[in-house]
Amino acid sequence: MIRDIIADYAKNVESELDILLGGKNDCCQKKIYESMRYSVDAGGKRLRPVIMLMFAKMFGLDSRHVMRFACALEMIHTYSLIHDDLPAMDNDDLRRGKPTNHKVFGEAMAILAGDGLLNFAAETVLEKGYNLPAERIIDAARELFNASGVSGMIGGQVIDIESEGKNVGIKELELLHRLKTGALIRAAGRIPAVLAAADREQLLAVTGYCENLGIAFQIQDDLLDVFGDSAELGKNIGSDEANGKVTYVTILGREGAEKLVDEYTDKAIACLEQFGNGALELTELARYLTKRRN
Amino acid sequence: MIRDIIADYAKNVESELDILLGGKNDCCQKKIYESMRYSVDAGGKRLRPVIMLMFAKMFGLDSRHVMRFACALEMIHTYSLIHDDLPAMDNDDLRRGKPTNHKVFGEAMAILAGDGLLNFAAETVLEKGYNLPAERIIDAARELFNASGVSGMIGGQVIDIESEGKNVGIKELELLHRLKTGALIRAAGRIPAVLAAADREQLLAVTGYCENLGIAFQIQDDLLDVFGDSAELGKNIGSDEANGKVTYVTILGREGAEKLVDEYTDKAIACLEQFGNGALELTELARYLTKRRN
Numbered sequence: 001m002i003r004d005i006i007a008d009y010a011k012n013v014e015s016e017l018d019i020l021l022g023g024k025n026d027c028c029q030k031k032i033y034e035s036m037r038y039s040v041d042a043g044g045k046r047l048r049p050v051i052m053l054m055f056a057k058m059f060g061l062d063s064r065h066v067m068r069f070a071c072a073l074e075m076i077h078t079y080s081l082i083h084d085d086l087p088a089m090d091n092d093d094l095r096r097g098k099p100t101n102h103k104v105f106g107e108a109m110a111i112l113a114g115d116g117l118l119n120f121a122a123e124t125v126l127e128k129g130y131n132l133p134a135e136r137i138i139d140a141a142r143e144l145f146n147a148s149g150v151s152g153m154i155g156g157q158v159i160d161i162e163s164e165g166k167n168v169g170i171k172e173l174e175l176l177h178r179l180k181t182g183a184l185i186r187a188a189g190r191i192p193a194v195l196a197a198a199d200r201e202q203l204l205a206v207t208g209y210c211e212n213l214g215i216a217f218q219i220q221d222d223l224l225d226v227f228g229d230s231a232e233l234g235k236n237i238g239s240d241e242a243n244g245k246v247t248y249v250t251i252l253g254r255e256g257a258e259k260l261v262d263e264y265t266d267k268a269i270a271c272l273e274q275f276g277n278g279a280l281e282l283t284e285l286a287r288y289l290t291k292r293r294n
Numbered sequence: 295m296i297r298d299i300i301a302d303y304a305k306n307v308e309s310e311l312d313i314l315l316g317g318k319n320d321c322c323q324k325k326i327y328e329s330m331r332y333s334v335d336a337g338g339k340r341l342r343p344v345i346m347l348m349f350a351k352m353f354g355l356d357s358r359h360v361m362r363f364a365c366a367l368e369m370i371h372t373y374s375l376i377h378d379d380l381p382a383m384d385n386d387d388l389r390r391g392k393p394t395n396h397k398v399f400g401e402a403m404a405i406l407a408g409d410g411l412l413n414f415a416a417e418t419v420l421e422k423g424y425n426l427p428a429e430r431i432i433d434a435a436r437e438l439f440n441a442s443g444v445s446g447m448i449g450g451q452v453i454d455i456e457s458e459g460k461n462v463g464i465k466e467l468e469l470l471h472r473l474k475t476g477a478l479i480r481a482a483g484r485i486p487a488v489l490a491a492a493d494r495e496q497l498l499a500v501t502g503y504c505e506n507l508g509i510a511f512q513i514q515d516d517l518l519d520v521f522g523d524s525a526e527l528g529k530n531i532g533s534d535e536a537n538g539k540v541t542y543v544t545i546l547g548r549e550g551a552e553k554l555v556d557e558y559t560d561k562a563i564a565c566l567e568q569f570g571n572g573a574l575e576l577t578e579l580a581r582y583l584t585k586r587r588n
Contacts, residue, residue, distance in 0.1 A: 029444050029445070029448075029449040029452050029453075031452065031456065032444055032448070032449070032452045033444065036444075079409075083405055083406075083409060086405065088400075088401035088402045088405060089402050089405065106382075107382035108382045108383050108455050109452075109455075111377055111380065111382060111383065111405065112377075112448055112451060112452055112455075114409070115373075115377060115408070115409070115412065115448055116443065116444045116448050118409065118412055118413065119412065119439055119442055119443040119444070119448060120443055120444065122416050122435070122439040122443075123436065123439045123440055123443055126432055126435050126436040126439060127436070128436075133428070134427070134428035134429045134431075134432055135428045137428075137432060138420055138428055138431060138432065141416070141420050142417065142420040142421070142422075145413055145416040145417045145420060146417055148413055149410065149413040149414055149416075149417055150323050150326055150327065150330075150410045150413070150414065151323070154323075154326070154406055154409055154410050154413060155323040155326070157406060158323050158325065158326045158403075158406055159323075161402050161403075161406075162325065
């Protein structure tokens with residue numbers, strides 16, 4: 001069952017995150033590690049690391065070589081949520097069914113915990129002990145930080161904040177999501193491809209899968225924010241409407257948005273044709289995500 | 295004159311920062327680049343990059359090879375100031391004689407500009423085009439992010455926030471500053487040493503210089519906050535007292551603190567003895583800093 005396979009990958013990532021962020025309790029920075037761990041441990045689907053580990057397997061990479069990148073990606077995703085939830089940003093009290101970081105640790109510590117996670121992501125991928133050429137580590141690390149930076153995720157958050165309450169069209173919406181959520185999902189596929197020294201054609205196929213999956217994922221997010229169950233989601237529904245956000249649902253309606261999820265999912269799967277059975281997990285993951293309820 | 299030499303190094307760094315952060319005005323993230331540049335352009339002494347470039351010269355490194363690290367270090371220093379000034383942290387309105395970032399761009403953009411600078415520091419050092427072994431780039435980048443992380447600068451900021459209004463002793467004060475300001479100054483010396491493949495003895499000497507200089511620098515900061523001139527400093531004086539902070543001056547008094555500046559400066563200079571005339575600029579820099587007025 002793909003559900004169990006996903007759960008296994010997620011568990012592996014969580015164990016590694018525990019090791020990386022744990023055992024630091026004895027030092028004088030106990031409180032910030034507690035705050036960083038609080039949000040990392042809060043769960044979530046671990047979608048980005050799961051995608052990364054599936055691609056790593058497809059390319060025949062030793063999972064130990066990508067595990068640090070998988071953890072770094074999850075740290076970056078988590079820091080972005082901590083900062084997005086701050087009063088000056090989306091001002092959210094609840095995330096994954098738990099109080100947001102600043103509600104528990106205060107705003108100052110939440111800002112520092114976010115900074116700490118982004119910084120720790122860099123430390124994690126730069127740590128010694130790879131059995132791969134150093135050039136490839138640098139190339140993969142560059143993929144990661146280009147994806148999370150101003151030309152990627154941070155840029156998407158800027159557009160999101162700037163466009164609140166404005167009447168944006170579907171083109172702007174696509175750009176926003178391609179950066180805000182899409183960039184890290186794209187990196188989740190491209191990093192193992194780079195580490196495995198994939199050729200250009202393979203890299204394009206991986207990128208295509210991730211980009212289409214990313215859009216499908218985001219449309220689904222918009223649908224769940226209107227038609228989802230707040231208990232299953234672990235957050236309040238209707239927040240997009242409350243924040244005056246234009247979404248795929250406000251533009252296309254429920255049926256139009258659902259149809260688009262299927263279309264993008266099909267496109268994503270089609271990109272991996274050249275990998276044959278090697279891409280089975282990734283194909284099933286894409287189908288599985290269309291039925292997700294959180 | 296050492297003053298002119300410092301100014302020259304600073305100017306080179308500023309030109310490179312302009313190139314790195316400029317020319318991005320055409321993209322959709324115009325506003326965040328504006329906000330990032332605002333704080334980077336706000337000036338300051340560029341002490342960390344200047345130290346780095348002086349060590350690079352001492353080790354006979356081509357300055358182009360360290361310039362990216364010098365710029366990344368200044369980006370990280372700047373992001374830390376932006377986040378430290380936020381209302382949830384020190385709540386400062388003035389920095390280097392200008393309104394702080396969040397006063398001009400709003401809190402949300404200031405948080406993102408800080409995140410953006412930290413992330414861009416990683417992108418900058420990971421960019422292609424070095425003429426040095428990739429292993430050394432990774433080692434130097436690791437020095438950088440270990441210094442700016444939870445075991446370094448961020449950890450120092452945590453201690454600073456946690457100790458406000460508390461009666462800390464000189465040992466805690468030293469730990470705070472060794473992390474908060476000391477770690478990046480230490481990295482400023484160690485990174486060119488690593489890039490030049492310095493031996494262990496050299497690395498220890500460089501580290502010793504930077505650590506002692508860092509403490510002297512911090513004591514001087516405390517002195518200027520009480521006895522400095524707010525126009526020359528570009529910020530209000532007396533802020534430590536207003537924030538209930540224990541400083542070298544509150545513990546040791548003016549004379550005791552001034553004596554300690556000289557002692558640590560002498561110690562710093564003594565560390566570089568083995569480099570002979572090669573360390574002349576760094577020796578003069580240390581002397582020059584004891585007389586600084588901002």
